[in-house]
Amino acid sequence: MARDFAHEGSVGIVTPQRLRVPGEFGLQCGESLDGFELVFETYGQLNAARSNAVLVCHALSGSHHAAGYHAEADAKPGWWDACIGPGKALDTDRLFVVSPNNLGGCHGSTGPATVDPATGEAFGPAFPAVTVKDWVRSQALLADHLGIERFAAVVGGSLGGMQALQWAIDEPARVGAAVLIASAAKLSAQNIAFNEIARQAITSDPNYLAGRFRSADANPEQGLGLARMIGHVTYLSDSGMGQKFGRELKSGNLSTARGVEFQVESYLRHQGRSFARRFDANTYLLMTRALDLFDPAGECGGDLVAALRRAQSDFLVLSFSTDWRFSAARSKEIVDALIAAGKNVVSAVIDSAHGHDSFLLPLPRYVGVLKAYMDRLAAAAEAGSADAS
Amino acid sequence: MARDFAHEGSVGIVTPQRLRVPGEFGLQCGESLDGFELVFETYGQLNAARSNAVLVCHALSGSHHAAGYHAEADAKPGWWDACIGPGKALDTDRLFVVSPNNLGGCHGSTGPATVDPATGEAFGPAFPAVTVKDWVRSQALLADHLGIERFAAVVGGSLGGMQALQWAIDEPARVGAAVLIASAAKLSAQNIAFNEIARQAITSDPNYLAGRFRSADANPEQGLGLARMIGHVTYLSDSGMGQKFGRELKSGNLSTARGVEFQVESYLRHQGRSFARRFDANTYLLMTRALDLFDPAGECGGDLVAALRRAQSDFLVLSFSTDWRFSAARSKEIVDALIAAGKNVVSAVIDSAHGHDSFLLPLPRYVGVLKAYMDRLAAAAEAGSADAS
Numbered sequence: 109m110a111r112d113f114a115h116e117g118s119v120g121i122v123t124p125q126r127l128r129v130p131g132e133f134g135l136q137c138g139e140s141l142d143g144f145e146l147v148f149e150t151y152g153q154l155n156a157a158r159s160n161a162v163l164v165c166h167a168l169s170g171s172h173h174a175a176g177y178h179a180e181a182d183a184k185p186g187w188w189d190a191c192i193g194p195g196k197a198l199d200t201d202r203l204f205v206v207s208p209n210n211l212g213g214c215h216g217s218t219g220p221a222t223v224d225p226a227t228g229e230a231f232g233p234a235f236p237a238v239t240v241k242d243w244v245r246s247q248a249l250l251a252d253h254l255g256i257e258r259f260a261a262v263v264g265g266s267l268g269g270m271q272a273l274q275w276a277i278d279e280p281a282r283v284g285a286a287v288l289i290a291s292a293a294k295l296s297a298q299n300i301a302f303n304e305i306a307r308q309a310i311t312s313d314p315n316y317l318a319g320r321f322r323s324a325d326a327n328p329e330q331g332l333g334l335a336r337m338i339g340h341v342t343y344l345s346d347s348g349m350g351q352k353f354g355r356e357l358k359s360g361n362l363s364t365a366r367g368v369e370f371q372v373e374s375y376l377r378h379q380g381r382s383f384a385r386r387f388d389a390n391t392y393l394l395m396t397r398a399l400d401l402f403d404p405a406g407e408c409g410g411d412l413v414a415a416l417r418r419a420q421s422d423f424l425v426l427s428f429s430t431d432w433r434f435s436a437a438r439s440k441e442i443v444d445a446l447i448a449a450g451k452n453v454v455s456a457v458i459d460s461a462h463g464h465d466s467f468l469l470p471l472p473r474y475v476g477v478l479k480a481y482m483d484r485l486a487a488a489a490e491a492g493s494a495d496a497s
Numbered sequence: 498m499a500r501d502f503a504h505e506g507s508v509g510i511v512t513p514q515r516l517r518v519p520g521e522f523g524l525q526c527g528e529s530l531d532g533f534e535l536v537f538e539t540y541g542q543l544n545a546a547r548s549n550a551v552l553v554c555h556a557l558s559g560s561h562h563a564a565g566y567h568a569e570a571d572a573k574p575g576w577w578d579a580c581i582g583p584g585k586a587l588d589t590d591r592l593f594v595v596s597p598n599n600l601g602g603c604h605g606s607t608g609p610a611t612v613d614p615a616t617g618e619a620f621g622p623a624f625p626a627v628t629v630k631d632w633v634r635s636q637a638l639l640a641d642h643l644g645i646e647r648f649a650a651v652v653g654g655s656l657g658g659m660q661a662l663q664w665a666i667d668e669p670a671r672v673g674a675a676v677l678i679a680s681a682a683k684l685s686a687q688n689i690a691f692n693e694i695a696r697q698a699i700t701s702d703p704n705y706l707a708g709r710f711r712s713a714d715a716n717p718e719q720g721l722g723l724a725r726m727i728g729h730v731t732y733l734s735d736s737g738m739g740q741k742f743g744r745e746l747k748s749g750n751l752s753t754a755r756g757v758e759f760q761v762e763s764y765l766r767h768q769g770r771s772f773a774r775r776f777d778a779n780t781y782l783l784m785t786r787a788l789d790l791f792d793p794a795g796e797c798g799g800d801l802v803a804a805l806r807r808a809q810s811d812f813l814v815l816s817f818s819t820d821w822r823f824s825a826a827r828s829k830e831i832v833d834a835l836i837a838a839g840k841n842v843v844s845a846v847i848d849s850a851h852g853h854d855s856f857l858l859p860l861p862r863y864v865g866v867l868k869a870y871m872d873r874l875a876a877a878a879e880a881g882s883a884d885a886s
Binding site: 136137138237239294295296297298300301302304305308309312313314330331333334337338341344346349350352353354355362363364365366368370372373376377380397400401403406407432 | 525527626628683684685690691693697698701702703719735738741744751753761765766769786789790796821
């Protein structure tokens, strides 16, 4: 018997689509790609006025698979299934959600793991540096392809929120609202430090082979696993980890100090190992570098208010009380700058024990605020559509 | 011309001493050592009543060299020179300060880098697990050797503070006051997670060679350097790193995303490299495990108040506002338990931008509070000494 996806509030089975963009695509770093492909998914239906499209941008380790399932047997849905589906915060009965894999990613879009036709081998470390601005430009080409002149909203958490912010600045006429969740206007020295440690872990793994590991049929699993473990700790809160693991033992005896393994150690190692088997090490380097380099205020001499004046969209800025990767204070910096730039901004700090990862979780107040905001956009899109028809 | 150390407020040139403890020394893990050596330094003079001795316990990467210089040409003094010396918080004109290198360390005390007479090779990974309780017992033997029946104070920061706490519980008659700085009664899941990531970095380095790197004349420099980088970030505060490094570049160009190296990356890599050349990887594993296992309440079924009832000493508990490795809240747990256990406890949270590392720095309020407390102990020791003479 087929699964009743609608009953689960799921978009059901989804099939990734693919866009090939031919021709030279110049990047911020000065290099260029001889064409590229983006893999993406869509959920819901684009209305006649093409006014109900929402772009979802993924974070460091995300992909285009944001909602639904690829097969009936899949145990897990896409990464933001908590918020995308019929009746959910991004209501696919009303909105047309577009979710691409980023350029430079490793889930199907052109990236370091892609075979370079010029050499017959994976690009690997030769793949050029990609920035958030490059992602916005590539996603704009996807919007062109889909016939979307203007997104009702561009939405993302963490690095995804940075893309939404850059969209609002670089493509002001094409964004109705930018939704920035658990994000920041630029990385702090501590953020960069953790990224650099992760990169060192990867590049010092002897199986990294100066980035040419695919050609040697190798994988820097230890280094990439370590990088993920470091990242993972920064996604969780101290209190959340305490609630989930405390000092519980997986094995051994504390009083004799013998054979002790804490649950949290076993959990982290498992997370590291499973991530390292499914993610490309060069993409991890590329994504963390894009995070480090992100700094929209930099184009205006460090003046974020000046940078944000270019935006024409409304803004929703959400953060979480125990997030210490991109804390609520970082969102407040954005909110203050938006207010100073004269923008319409709605913001909330959501109480949550779950740190940065909160943006992926079905927390009632979070999902409620997001849904209320998105429903208002959906209603406006429907009104616009009715006007147009 | 000789340096005027007294003018610098320094104890001057110091010479490490060495104690050989013969015979079997049983450890908490059930294994035992066939004798061991402790290297230590002392500063100041033990008074006639032997009442003015202070034991200083070091943290993860510390050593017996807490104050003064080993040679006139030394650029840097011992690790706690800010607080130990004539007229300083631990006033060596009045107090006799004893500072050992921990058993299992790599600065001269018996540890994994020591040659095992039975094999003619370094103990390496065969060196048994050592706990904070073991350190207290080994330090008590050093006190016996020095003719110190009772310390006026046992003092330490971080892991050193844990030793001071364990001293107060395990040797109640031998501790006048326990001084716990930037410490915690046990590690949180997040603390353990960072330690485990550091251990993974070390043991996955191909030069670790299952711990037998010394026999192969190798050193897991990459892994140990990574471990240090991870530790170092947890010793600093986000705001402190922001003030020190911000997003300053060492090289490259942010607008073209080319050749970018941030100052904080270069700094961390340098810290990692220089640490990896002077520290033993097996000692790092041993020390982090001792941290993980520390849990004095565990002996009383998790009841810290019950564990602390055994203590007879007074307590000074200091913490720092931006310390997130062992936050002020962790010190507050200890203070609350001490009050519930009916102990004399003085405590302060010191405002500092410098995170966990604050305990090593000459911050005026910190040093002032510590000096006032230690001066009172010195006066009491002098009064006791006058009574005894």
